Amino acid sequence: MINKDTQLCMSLSGRPGxxxxxxxxxxxxxxxxxxxxxxxxTTDIESAVKGIRALxxxxxxxxxxxxxxxxxxxxEISPSAxxxxxxxTIVNDQGFLxxxxxxxxxxxxxIEEYQLDKKSCxxxxxxxxxxxxxxxxxxxxxxxxxxxxARNEKTGKNLAALYGYEYIxxxxxxxxxxxxxxxxxxxxxGKEEFDLAFPENLIQQAQTAFDVVAIPAETPFIQxxxxxxxxxxxxxxxxxxxxxxxxxxxxxxxxxxxxITEAAAFARVNS
Numbered sequence: 001m002i003n004k005d006t007q008l009c010m011s012l013s014g015r016p017g018x019x020x021x022x023x024x025x026x027x028x029x030x031x032x033x034x035x036x037x038x039x040x041x042t043t044d045i046e047s048a049v050k051g052i053r054a055l056x057x058x059x060x061x062x063x064x065x066x067x068x069x070x071x072x073x074x075x076e077i078s079p080s081a082x083x084x085x086x087x088x089t090i091v092n093d094q095g096f097l098x099x100x101x102x103x104x105x106x107x108x109x110x111i112e113e114y115q116l117d118k119k120s121c122x123x124x125x126x127x128x129x130x131x132x133x134x135x136x137x138x139x140x141x142x143x144x145x146x147x148x149x150a151r152n153e154k155t156g157k158n159l160a161a162l163y164g165y166e167y168i169x170x171x172x173x174x175x176x177x178x179x180x181x182x183x184x185x186x187x188x189x190g191k192e193e194f195d196l197a198f199p200e201n202l203i204q205q206a207q208t209a210f211d212v213v214a215i216p217a218e219t220p221f222i223q224x225x226x227x228x229x230x231x232x233x234x235x236x237x238x239x240x241x242x243x244x245x246x247x248x249x250x251x252x253x254x255x256x257x258x259x260i261t262e263a264a265a266f267a268r269v270n271s
Contacts, residue, residue: 009037020039021038087100104136200224
């Protein structure tokens, strides 16, 4: 039952979805926690962050396109978020806003879980806040042969230079063992919902397809790669791992693996 002591957690996204809301609220209910979670969007990120502070909102997940623009309005940036200049989690301790990046943690864990070869050649498409987390995770995991492609040439070149990688102006005549999509291409409800993130010939000769788009879990990119017999890593896996880290930051409690699996399955069905 919601009462005056209920703590609110929230998300800020350009395209709010139901996965995080359903995932967190399921865990709150199962663990008997007096919390509630709600998704929001905004056209005024400064006012939104000030509202988190002023209203005592306990925590906020931050998604595209606010992962960088929210940073000037926070009190403290954790080392991982500071290093990549991208925030996906805000924790409010009595008006003091601390920022983290659990996306980075999730990507590192998936690199280890899928035993991706550090000698692989790879292409990352995207140059926003999530792309920074992805590129930093691969860099710090020892991957040296990485190229970055972005439709925004300026931000793409800046990201490549930041981590000592090559920027490529086109996907034509390229090849890679690992392809990573860190753009909204394939995202449900978007104008590119039914588009492939990479050309078919590039996917066909790759070994691994990695898409950070969480909804749907099987984007056109992932579906095509599966049809070609490729190893695939979906955004649904990323969103669960980073959400668990957020849940622990907000509540101080880490659910066991079985409960996490239940919550993720429930959220996928009800998103």
